[in-house]
Amino acid sequence: MAAATARAAFGVQHIAKGIGRLSNIVLKRGAGSFVWTDEGRKLLDFTAGIGVTNLGHCHPKVTAAAQAQIGTLVHGQVNIAMHEPMLSLIEKLKPVMPDPSLDTFFFWNSGAEAVEAAIKLARMATKRQNVIVMQGSYHGRTFGTMGLTKSKTVYSSGFAPFMPGVLTSPFPYCTQCAVACGNDTLGFENCCNNPIHELKVLLKQQSAASDTAAILIEPVLGEGGYVVPPPGFLPAVRKLCDEHGILLILDEVQSGFGRTGKYFAAEHWGVRPDILVMAKGIANGMPLSGIAANKELMDKQNPGSMGGTYGGNAVACAAGVACAEVMQEEKVLENVAARSKQLLDTLNALKTSPKTGHLIKDVRGLGLMIGLEFNSPSFPTLTPKDVAAGISSKVQAKCLQNDMLTLTTSIYETIRFIPPLTISEEEMRQGCEIFTKAVEDVANES
Numbered sequence: 001m002a003a004a005t006a007r008a009a010f011g012v013q014h015i016a017k018g019i020g021r022l023s024n025i026v027l028k029r030g031a032g033s034f035v036w037t038d039e040g041r042k043l044l045d046f047t048a049g050i051g052v053t054n055l056g057h058c059h060p061k062v063t064a065a066a067q068a069q070i071g072t073l074v075h076g077q078v079n080i081a082m083h084e085p086m087l088s089l090i091e092k093l094k095p096v097m098p099d100p101s102l103d104t105f106f107f108w109n110s111g112a113e114a115v116e117a118a119i120k121l122a123r124m125a126t127k128r129q130n131v132i133v134m135q136g137s138y139h140g141r142t143f144g145t146m147g148l149t150k151s152k153t154v155y156s157s158g159f160a161p162f163m164p165g166v167l168t169s170p171f172p173y174c175t176q177c178a179v180a181c182g183n184d185t186l187g188f189e190n191c192c193n194n195p196i197h198e199l200k201v202l203l204k205q206q207s208a209a210s211d212t213a214a215i216l217i218e219p220v221l222g223e224g225g226y227v228v229p230p231p232g233f234l235p236a237v238r239k240l241c242d243e244h245g246i247l248l249i250l251d252e253v254q255s256g257f258g259r260t261g262k263y264f265a266a267e268h269w270g271v272r273p274d275i276l277v278m279a280k281g282i283a284n285g286m287p288l289s290g291i292a293a294n295k296e297l298m299d300k301q302n303p304g305s306m307g308g309t310y311g312g313n314a315v316a317c318a319a320g321v322a323c324a325e326v327m328q329e330e331k332v333l334e335n336v337a338a339r340s341k342q343l344l345d346t347l348n349a350l351k352t353s354p355k356t357g358h359l360i361k362d363v364r365g366l367g368l369m370i371g372l373e374f375n376s377p378s379f380p381t382l383t384p385k386d387v388a389a390g391i392s393s394k395v396q397a398k399c400l401q402n403d404m405l406t407l408t409t410s411i412y413e414t415i416r417f418i419p420p421l422t423i424s425e426e427e428m429r430q431g432c433e434i435f436t437k438a439v440e441d442v443a444n445e446s
């Protein structure tokens, strides 16, 4: 057995099986849009570590900031004192918040922890218990967030009971909407509005507004399928929240920090969250997450009720400051717009191609948070076309054979594209070529 393979075998033996992995590749190094394996293979990374390394692997400025901070102060525990990198990070984040009312921050380590922090704040501030989440939502795998995650049963099966007081309402997933299906006049541009209707019904039948602390939503469903809501949905939810004194929590763990082409996805609809949840791209791979809210709301919590040994770590915050600077200096959002068009043009060409079009149900997304959904044979009433099960995994495997990492998402046959936001035109061209060939090969075999 070659040395690298033996190393992978060691990992398979000693790393928890419950993690589940796309591959048994051993990663050694990353730079920009690429990672290298211990066998020297160079892979084009269209996963960005699940939307984390938005500025590319080991961005030089972010790495230098983290290295400098390691030699200055690593741990400045937040229940003991404040530290300079956190103050600098707040100065950088305040101007890019989707609403100026979001002026007070709490930092933690992971996205799931930040979601839990948002729920703690909502319950404490409103003195109400219930939280409404969306069907298809993903908010994490901790005990608190398992009960909030509704994208796949694998995240919860066998672990019950969960946090009580969680109710689920449908997200407007137009291509899988039972109301819009088969009705040519309804769809993304002309939503049936059933999800808003169902939300109102839920507030009448299952959770009185006076018991409902918050509605928690990913502005673009991530693990639920890279689903963009139709234009009126989030403004209508905001209106409902305002009418009933319910807090709107937007989970921008995956959609934030330029991923959808705006700094935060909420800006696409001009919707103000009461609590914004952030992680992933905030520090390009250093473990850092946080919530932002208005000071009056945030300060409803008792001193000492929030915190944690490592929350808002100084090195991670220093990396976060550098990330914010790179976003401006390298005009990252402009690159996202150009590369998004390049990718969407390729995927739409596949959808209309006589060779592959019959396999593809939908191409959708914002910025570089883009999904391609194949027809799913396991849901025959909504997907009349005949394709083989597991098509997204087959395409993903072919991409990997050709040295490109991609991810699937959702219970439907969907590939998600999450390349670094700094990806070059040539790297995107390579990725489009590999993906096109993979789909064509699968089409030829089926």
Ligand SMILES: Cc1ncc(COP(=O)(O)O)c(C=O)c1O
Pocket: 050, 109, 110, 111, 112, 113, 115, 138, 139, 140, 141, 218, 222, 223, 251, 252, 253, 254, 255, 279, 280
């Ligand atoms: C929208 C969303 N919320 C929360 C989380 C959980 O973040 P973490 O894995 O850092 O706990 C994720 C992770 O993928 C996510 O995409």
